[in-house]
Amino acid sequence: MKISRLINIYSIILLLIFVFIAPIYSQNKGFQQVAENGKYSLLFDTETAGIAIKDKSTGKIFYQFPQDWEQDPSMGVTKFSIPSHIVVEMADEEARTSVYNTYALGVMRGNFKIKNIKDGVRIDYEFSTQGLSISIEFILTSYGLQVRVPMDSIREEGDLKLNRIWVLPYFLSGSKKDDGYLIIPDGSGAIVRFDQRVGIERGFEIPIYGYDYGLPLYDMSPKVEGIKLPVFGVKRGDLGILGVVESGDLDASIACYAAGNSTSYFRVYPVFNYRNIHKFLLYEREASTGQSGEVVDVLVNKFSPYTLKNDIVINYFLFTGKDIDYSSMAKFYRDYLIRNRTLQKKVIEEKELPFNLSIISGIKIKTTKVGVPVVEVFPLTTFDETIKILENLKDKGIKNVNLIMKGYQPDGYLSKITNGVKFEAKLGGEKGFKKLLDYCEQNHIKITFTAEIIEVYEQGNGFSVTRDANRYLNNGVAFLYKWDPVTKKKNRDYDPWFLVLPSKLPVYLKNFLRDLDKYRIDNVLIENMGNYIYSQNKSPNLLSREEVATLWKETLSTYKEKYSFNFTSGNFYILPFAKMILDMPLDSSNFAIETEPIPFYQMIIHGYIPYSGKSGNLRENQKKEFLRMVEYGAIPYYTFIYKDSSYFKKSFYNEMVSSHYKDWIDQAANEYHKIKDLYSYILNVPIDKHQKIMEGVYRVLYKNNVEVVVNYNKKAVNYKGKKINGEDFIFLLGEN
Secondary structure (H helix, E strand, C coil): CCHHHHHHHHHHHHHHHHCCCCHHHCCCEEECCCCCCCEEEEEEECCCCCEEEEEEECCCCCCCCCCCCCHCCCCHHHHHCCCCCCCEECCCCCCCEEEEHHHHHHHHCEEHHHHHHCCCCEEEEECCCCCEEEEEEECCCCCCEEEEEEEHCCCCCCCCEEEEECCCCCEEEEEEEECCCEECECCEEEEEECCCCCCCCCEEEEECCCCCCCCCHHHHHHCCCCCCCCCCEEEEEEEEEEEEEEEEEEEEEEEEECCCCCCCCCEEEEECCCEEEEEEEEEEEECCCCCCEEEEEEEEECCCCCCCCEEEEEEEEECCCCCCCCCHHHHCCCCHHHHCCCCCCCCCCCCCEEEEEEEEEEEEEEEECEEEEEEEEEEECCHHHHHHHHHHHHHHCCCCCCEEEECCCCCCCCCCCCCCCCCCCHHCHHHHHHHHHHHHHHHCCCCEEEEEECCCCCCECCCHHHHHEECCCCCCCCCEECCCCCCECCCCCCCCCCCCHHHHHHHHHHHHHHHHHHCCCEEEEEEECCCCCCCCCCCCCCECHHHHHHHHHHHHHHCCCCCCCECCCCHHHHHHEEEEEEEECCCCCCCCCCCCCCCHHHHHHCCCCCCCCHHHHHHHCHHHHHHHHHHHHCCHHHHHCCCCHHHHHHEECHHCCCHHHHHHHHHHHHHHHHHHHHHHHHHCCCEEEEEEECCCCCEEEEEECEEEEEECCCCCEEECCCCEEECEEEECCCCC
16 A cells, blocks of 8 residues: 555656656657568657658658657656557556556666567566566568567566556557548448547547456446447548558547547557456445435455466558548458458348348247236237248248348247257157248248347256356356446346356357258357457366467367358457348547548448348338438348237347338338349449548449448439439449
8 A cells, every 4th residue: 555655756756847758758750760660660769769651652650659759748657658658547556547668767867778579679667666668679571661569578577457458559649730531440330530620528448349347337328330340540631541550459449539638639540458357246326416326336446366378469551642541441451351261252142132130930929818917928929920021022032041040949038048840849850840941941031049148037948047157256257237227237127147168159059050961051150259258267177368369260260161150249359250240330439529420341341241221120210221321332121020019118128129021021112123233233343432422422432443432411402413312322333
């Protein structure tokens, strides 16, 4: 305790001294070449440890931090973070955190060593007072710069523990006087223009691939579309930088801040969790608000027993030219993924536009028998009724259906684990399903079976909570909850449910696929695997998210050649295995600092992996979201049930209150036929460019020169002599 207070006092004194001596160290900007290749030169200033990359063909220079940073009105730790290579967060034994940076405690005090390495330079830093050693390497590549933080360079020798690492927080930055924007992988993607006016919200930090539910959560997370790709970028004038987290992404977040938040620069950068701090409930006490019954959680902290194992590696791809924009960066990244075989052509030529259809067969509802409350399976859509829906679609001209079956197993949807394949008797049992299977084979309809092997709502079917449920470090079961959007607390009206131990998933998937073979089905939807990934904290077999991702990818690789895997949401680690992505974000989170959403993700995978947004019957704004589907090139998708939707009100799955097929089938058919001709030209074609051509009007250019122009305005507009009605679209065929 005394040591921690002394450290904080000493740090404040140092920072006051540094305010006056900083200019002495900043005056020498003597960059010298330390590496070069055919395209770039790597420059390094031995006095300030500043890094710069020079494009040899254009003479343009990419600086690691803004060259006018000394004039920034910020002070102390915040100001000295601007020219820093690394900023770290460290915690004492009570998990109280402090922030330090390599410029103030390394460069200005002379506590750094420079080493020449192949194609670059390495800087070793010593934070002597904090007991921390850490190094960073800058390596010149044919595309720009690779930055590496070797894990074996990290040494902790004092009482403080390293928690988080910021890498080059101001490399990708711009000011209000610059022309350009930040590129954020929020949902489909978003840009933050440097002239963006923001209110009180100044920025955000979102974990890549979602929250780690292996850690306890006591408050409702903000509603976000999520970070699906480990990329971020900036366009500033005729310069562009695209950052790609190649290693460490499973334990990282993307931070984005606008000018005015601490400093006068817009910036985006990765933050890495070297060690997590787990928070556990100690007890509840009455809140000080005076309102009866209101309580607050009193938490105790515990450090994670494992740390980041693989080196942090970030590739920065550099661009110059007046035509640089987010479209050209997305195309470059797509080509990069193709060369690395992360992205491979999976599309089979379709004679007709596909229509993705989810059928929810059975769910459990609360009812009464002889006055006694009971919970029982209710058949929302029997197998015979599924055939009737398919017949209705065929009559309306929709024949190329991808049929996604949910809730076909005993006990229905969102119930027991999918451990093999069995059929609920109330739906028609195995005999009823075989009739449906014969119908689908005769009508060339593909059936996809859903595997619920990540979230489980009940014990049974081979799943034991004691043996197979994930746990927290305190050995408590890692529950998931419904949250009350008003109080932001757990909704106690619904029971919590379980996460499967990640190491058990390969067993359940194997059993499921084994039974699928009996029905000649090879299409599988693994729900939630593409939504988020979580650590395994059940002792003694602890696994970080990094290790869980490796396990899951190895498992999918085993079956990749035989089965077609479909996923929801679309986190980056599933891309090499994805035949189809459902519920893909077609929007950003629309944070106040975001200027507008862009189809950055869609530009990368369109023509390689087909995708759909959320179900058409679950849209919040029907016209706008239909147009967004067209703008982003997504395949039509609906979720239907045969019975009346009111039954959902009595179930856990009450979000699906609007899915009775008779209410939606005409709209689905009208939308399908409205885009059918367009999609015959673009279904399997990569996107070449996306741009805003006027307020509320967006243009998408495909590689075959087909143009799609979408008008979100209520009034008609003209484009190339063509009229586009309000809330409508047109497409123009190019020469190819």
